[in-house]
Amino acid sequence: MYTRIYFFRFPKDTCDRPIIYHLIKEHEVEVNILRADILPEREGVMILELKGAKNNVRAALAYLEGLGVGIERLATRVRRDEQRCFECGACTGICPVQALYVRREDMAVLFDPDKCTGCGQCVLICPVRAMEMSLGKEWLQLESVTMD
Amino acid sequence: MTTKKTYEEINARIKSGQAVIVTAEEMVTIVREQGVKEAAKKIDVVTTGTFAPMCSSGAFINFGQCVPTIKASKIWINKVPAYGGLAAVDTYLGATEPAEDDPLNKVYPGEFKYGGGHVIEDLLKGKKVFLEAKAYGTDCYAARKMKKEMTLDDLPHALLCNPRNGYQNYNCAVNLSDKVVYTYMGMLKPNCRNANYCSAGELSPLMNDPYYKTIGIGTRIFLGGGVGYVTWHGTQHNPNAPRTENGIPRRPAGTIMVQGDLKQMSPDWIKGLSILGYGNSLAVGLGIPIPVLDEEMAAATGRGDDEIYTQIVDYGNDYTNGINKTYGEVSYAELKSGTITIAGKAVTTASLSSTVKARKIAETLKKWMQEGSFFLHEPASLLPGPG
Ligand code: SF4
Ligand code: SF4
Numbered sequence: 304m305y306t307r308i309y310f311f312r313f314p315k316d317t318c319d320r321p322i323i324y325h326l327i328k329e330h331e332v333e334v335n336i337l338r339a340d341i342l343p344e345r346e347g348v349m350i351l352e353l354k355g356a357k358n359n360v361r362a363a364l365a366y367l368e369g370l371g372v373g374i375e376r377l378a379t380r381v382r383r384d385e386q387r388c389f390e391c392g393a394c395t396g397i398c399p400v401q402a403l404y405v406r407r408e409d410m411a412v413l414f415d416p417d418k419c420t421g422c423g424q425c426v427l428i429c430p431v432r433a434m435e436m437s438l439g440k441e442w443l444q445l446e447s448v449t450m451d
Numbered sequence: 452m453t454t455k456k457t458y459e460e461i462n463a464r465i466k467s468g469q470a471v472i473v474t475a476e477e478m479v480t481i482v483r484e485q486g487v488k489e490a491a492k493k494i495d496v497v498t499t500g501t502f503a504p505m506c507s508s509g510a511f512i513n514f515g516q517c518v519p520t521i522k523a524s525k526i527w528i529n530k531v532p533a534y535g536g537l538a539a540v541d542t543y544l545g546a547t548e549p550a551e552d553d554p555l556n557k558v559y560p561g562e563f564k565y566g567g568g569h570v571i572e573d574l575l576k577g578k579k580v581f582l583e584a585k586a587y588g589t590d591c592y593a594a595r596k597m598k599k600e601m602t603l604d605d606l607p608h609a610l611l612c613n614p615r616n617g618y619q620n621y622n623c624a625v626n627l628s629d630k631v632v633y634t635y636m637g638m639l640k641p642n643c644r645n646a647n648y649c650s651a652g653e654l655s656p657l658m659n660d661p662y663y664k665t666i667g668i669g670t671r672i673f674l675g676g677g678v679g680y681v682t683w684h685g686t687q688h689n690p691n692a693p694r695t696e697n698g699i700p701r702r703p704a705g706t707i708m709v710q711g712d713l714k715q716m717s718p719d720w721i722k723g724l725s726i727l728g729y730g731n732s733l734a735v736g737l738g739i740p741i742p743v744l745d746e747e748m749a750a751a752t753g754r755g756d757d758e759i760y761t762q763i764v765d766y767g768n769d770y771t772n773g774i775n776k777t778y779g780e781v782s783y784a785e786l787k788s789g790t791i792t793i794a795g796k797a798v799t800t801a802s803l804s805s806t807v808k809a810r811k812i813a814e815t816l817k818k819w820m821q822e823g824s825f826f827l828h829e830p831a832s833l834l835p836g837p838g
Contacts, residue, residue, distance in 0.1 A: 389805050410806035
């Protein structure tokens with residue numbers, strides 16, 4: 304199962320289309336709406352979690368791109384609270400992509416947000432809950448869009 | 452001529468700023484490069500450290516009286532039950548006690564968001580905690596209940612008192628069953644796909660004094676960022692565990708009971724834990740200075756991760772059923788490399804004990820002694836040894 308979260312900007316003219324329905328029905332992608340601000344006659348913004356077979360998610364993204372939807376992958380949505388993390392290493396054994404890993408020379412436990420797929424497996428494994436799922440700057444962007 | 456030093460001599464050197472103090476990691480290199488004789492002559496103290504979950508931890512708290520006075524028999528701090536079977540306003544708060552309304556493992560695996568360990572950490576952070584007590588009422592203690600918000604500063608007395616800390620060696624945990632298990636050794640994937648271990652290895656306090664020749668009742672230590680003491684051998688202390696030729700136990704062996712004033716400690720070195728599917732606990736930062744009294748102690752403190760071994764134990768079936776079986780012996784050098792081989796198969800390892808923080812504790816102790824603000828304290832009695 305492939306899970307990704309994206310930030311989408313929908314052009315004005317797409318607001319009346321049943322896009323989510325299409326994603327689910329045609330592309331067999333599970334859609335989880337994390338945040339949505341869609342107003343008639345305005346640009347719409349959405350944060351969606353897409354879950355499904357990798358090629359289905361890819362096809363769904365291609366479909367959206369074809370509609371002129373702006374797509375930004377939220378790769379930095381998992382953050383490590385450096386203050387809380389005590390570098391035990393418990394998370395390094397479960398992170399499937401080694402985004403959490405040990406630098407062997409000094410046994411430091413490092414987090415590489417660029418590698419992180421946002422699978423969330425480390426969140427509950429971390430005994431001090433140092434790994435936080437957050438939508439970082441994109442949430443802020445969304446706030447500013449809805450404010451004007 | 453063989454080297455012999457006394458506590459007094461070393462303390463005098465600490466006082467005059469002449470003591471030579473190194474961490475247990477540094478000592479490994481020194482002994483390997485210069486030999487035991489030289490190391491014993493040159494080095495006065497080796498500092499150790501460990502920072503890991505230590506379940507057998509908690510705090511004695513006196514929360515002060517109210518008017519009318521109370522003999523509290525049921526006590527909660529931030530909804531975490533604390534022991535009410537002591538004198539009027541004394542209690543013991545255990546690190547593994549979950550909040551009373553915690554769903555525990557009803558939704559499996561339970562998250563155990565808040566427990567006794569978190570209360571201790573919140574106190575150290577200077578946060579207000581909410582204390583509730585109930586009582587049956589007596590002529591001398593008429594109150595039936597008490598509610599108050601308190602900070603660590605408000606508490607008349609708060610003592611960290613851990614009946615078992617600093618385990619000398621610990622199992623390397625795997626899961627040989629075909630379903631995932633959530634244990635105090637972390638999440639273990641089915642069919643032996645990961646291995647977790649929990650010891651600072653060459654930095655670990657008791658690994659550097661395998662026969663307890665310097666550690667005992669009264670040993671002054673680093674505890675949670677403050678100064679504490681070893682006050683007894685810990686529960687389950689087992690000096691008779693099998694040892695390698697160099698004297699280091701190959702299984703969990705010695706333990707210590709430690710105490711220290713909570714008011715001196717810091718939330719950087721004491722952390723409440725939520726161990727998925729298992730429960731709450733406390734990560735404790737602990738460090739012991741080992742005086743290099745003679746060549747034997749120089750040799751002991753000079754042992755490296757490649758000379759320290761532990762057993763691979765199955766937590767999928769064996770552990771809970773009391774089956775004492777090992778699936779191989781591995782060194783901490785292998786464990787720290789990230790992969791070990793079990794039955795011909797490469798298995799990823801992860802630690803639950805922080806090497807980075809353990810090193811920092813050893814360095815802090817070293818600094819304290821170099822500054823002349825921390826001195827060795829000779830034990831009144833050593834921990835029980837093998838026999
Ligand atoms: S499990 Fe948590 S505390 Fe341990 S290294 Fe990973 S993020 Fe840090
Ligand atoms: S969210 Fe998944 S990929 Fe990212 S660090 Fe955690 S375990 Fe690794």
